[in-house]
Amino acid sequence: MIKRGDKMNFKKWISLCCMAFSLTLAVPIAASATGTPEAETEPAAPVQTNxxxxxxxxxxxxxxxxxxxxxxxxxxxxxxxxxxxxxxxxxxxxxxxxxxxxxxxxxxxxxxxxxxxxxxxxxxxxxxxxHTNTAARIGGKIYCFNTKSVKLTNGLKKIKGNTYLLAASGAAKTGIQLYNGKRYFFNTSNGRMMKNRKIKYNGKLFFATTKGPLVTGWKQVGDKTYYADSKGRLKTGWQTYQGKRYYFNQRTGALRSGWVNIDGRYYYYTPSGSVKTGWFKVGKNTYYGTPSGPLKGARLIEFQRIGGKRYLFNTRGVLLTGWQNRNGHRYYMDSKGVVTTGWRKIKSQWYFFESSGAMKTGWLVHNGNFYYMNPKTGAMTTGRKTIGGQTYTFASSGIYTQRTLSGSWVVKVNRAANVITVYKGNIPVKAFLCSTGMDNATPLGTFSIRDKLWRHELNGPTWGYFCSHITDDILFHSIPAPTTERTAVPSYKFNMLGQQASQGCIRLAMGDAKWLYDTVPVGSTVVVYDDASYPGPLGRPANFKMNEDPVYYYDPTDPIAYPSYSTSK
The missing domain is CATH 2.10.270.10 (Cholin Binding)
Structure with a gap:
């Protein structure tokens, strides 16, 4: 129920509202009535879109x-x-x-x-x-970041299967690095650890294992064997380990096995990599490897003296047996490969082989007896045989008994052929290879043996043994050596026998010079002549070579070192 005072207030409020409403309506009407223009409204600001x-x-x-x-x-x-x-x-x-x-x-x-x-x-x-879960080059260095993009530091870290070695700064280390006592190699371009591969770095070879550490000591990788020092450097070339000699490929570092050509010489390596020396077999063939020295293991070829016996190897180093031809001469090797010297019966026929092993043909004087060896086959002649228009009869032993050596000794030097033939009377007894003077410095003509000198100083100075003058300046002598030692014979000079090589003297092998010295007396005639087409009635003796390693050694005919040479003569 509204009280009286309240009613009065309410009525006043109603009246005020009605008045205000009337004024509101009256303003526009009044304005319209008086003609006053409306106030202009400003346009709204444009809405921002970018x-x-x-x-x-x-x-x-x-x-x-x-x-x-x-x-x-x-x-x-x-x-x-x-x-x-x-x-x-x-x-x-x-x-x-x-x-x-x-x-x-x-x-x-x-x-x-x-x-x-x-x-x-x-x-x-x-x-x-x-950068996330990656390695990246920043400012010239490589850095690694994990899956949270955080830069990694210190030690070995693996990113997407690749391993890196990081410094405290986070920069990846490259090249060879030592970590926890082991050496590793990190690629110099991307910092990645190298694994299970060969590496060439600063001119040296290395091999990284499947887990990364570099190989040290012996390592078998597939069918290849390597050896590295304590710093991981692979050995190449010749190496000696526990007294055995090995060869590692210069380019790959792999241990060589089988036949290997090194500087023109062949060596044979076992599957374990050690070089074969001495006698050895490969398949059905027999070889000989140099037993010691700088060429230890080098396969021997051609004629070689081993243990006091001579052997012949072909150019592939295979030991030869049976009949063989070399340098225009014929040789025979027994079942063990030993070069035959002296008398030998082969398939019911007798043959004679000189100390060099060359089969003898034509006239042979041995132990004071005369024999005739078939000029084509070398077989000893028996029975009646016409030789040079004269008929001779030979016993079943091959000895020609109807004639003995008589007359003076004559030494004939064929300067053009560099062959000496020694006669007793008119019978040729011996033939030797020699070296006369270069550019025909040895004079032609008839001379005589003036003296016998056991050792004599020659030009150089050098020294020769078993010397005999035929002029004031020309003499027979052994191969000149730079000292008086018999072990100082230059191999290259010995190997020149059979060709002009001296300054005018007549050089012989030591054993041949000694035979001439011992047999032909002072005063005997010496004839120097030229006939390149015919070396002499006994033919051209075999020209066997002296091993040129070492350069200086005994003359292989020196009776001091090889008594069999003198006895076979």
């Missing part, structure tokens, strides 16, 4: 707030959250659309530089994305 908001908290593009990562016209990258608000006021790692970024307090993203947050280092590339 660019930053006034408070710089969001960015519009076609009237809509952008979200995520964007590079704006100022060249900077920014990150806007799901509501379009620019992320500011903090610094650190954020992820967006499967990529990682680093936000700075001003809202820009890190780009082409390092950033640090919570003690961790990050690096953003040109697109502002952080």
């Amino acid at each position: 660019g930053w908001s006034e408070d710089h908290t969001y960015y519009l593009q076609d009237g809509k707030k952008i979200t995520g990562v964007h590079q704006l016209s100022d060249g900077y990258y920014y990150f806007f959250d799901g509501s379009g608000t620019l992320l500011t006021g903090r610094q650190g790692y954020v992820r967006y659309n499967k990529a990682a970024y680093f936000v700075k307090p001003d809202g820009t993203l890190l780009r082409n530089s390092w950033g640090k947050a919570d003690g961790n280092y990050y690096y953003a590339g040109d697109s502002a994305k952080l």
Whole structure:
């Protein structure tokens, strides 16, 4: 129920409202009646559709707030959250659309530089994305980043299956590195640890195992064997280990096995890699490897003296047996390969082989007896035989008994053929190879043996043994040596027998010079002549060679070192 006072107030309020309403309606009417123009209304500001908001908290593009990562016209990258608000006021790692970024307090993203947050280092590339789970070259150095984009440091770290060795700064180490007592090699271009492969670094070879450490000591890799020192360097060339000699390929470092050609000489290596020396067999063939010295294991070829016996090897080093031809002469090796000398019965026929092993043909004087060996086959003649128009009768032993040696000794020197034939009367007794003077320095003519000198100083000075003058300046002598030692005979000079090589004297092998010295007396006739087409009635003696390693050694016919030579003569 409304009281009296209240009724009065209510009525007053109603009256005021009615008055106000009337005034409101009256104003436009009055204005219209008086002709006063209406006040002009200002147009509304246009709605912004592109660019930053006034408070710089969001960015519009076609009237809509952008979200995520964007590079704006100022060249900077920014990150806007799901509501379009620019992320500011903090610094650190954020992820967006499967990529990682680093936000700075001003809202820009890190780009082409390092950033640090919570003690961790990050690096953003040109697109502002952080390097994540990768290795990257930055400022000339390689750095690694984990799946959280954090730079890794200190020790071995694995990224996408590749292993890196990182310093305290995080920079990857390259080349050979020592880590926990083992050596590793890290690729110099990308920092990755090399595994299960050969490496060439600073001119040296290395081999990394499947787990990475470099090989030291012996290592079998597939069918190849290697040997490395304590620093991992693979050995190449010749190496000696525990008294055995090995050869490692100069290019690959692999241990060689089988036949290996080194500087023109062949060596044979067992599957374990040690070189064969002395006698050895490969398949059905027999070989001989030099037993010691700088050429230890080198396969011998051609004629060789081993253990006081001579052997013949072909150019492949195979020991030869049976009949063989060399340098125009015929030789016979027994079943063990020994070169036959002296008398030998072969398939019911008798043959005679000189001390060099060359089969004798034509007239033979042996132990004071005369024999005739078939000029074509070398077989000893028995019975009646016409030789040079004269008929001779030979006993079943081959000895020609109807004639004995008589007359004076004559030494004939065929200068053109470099062959000496010694006669007793008119019977040729011996033939030797010699070396006369270069450019025909040995004079032609008839001379005589003037003296006998056991040793004599020659030009140089050099010394010769078993010397005999035929003129004041020309004499017979052994191969000249630079000292008086019998072991100082130069092999290359010995090997020149059969050709001109001296300054005029007549050189012979030591054994031949001694025979001439012992047999032919002073006063005997010496004839020097030229006949290149016919060396003499006994033919051209075999020209066997002296081993040129070592350069100086005994003359292989020296009776001091090889008594069998003198006895066979």
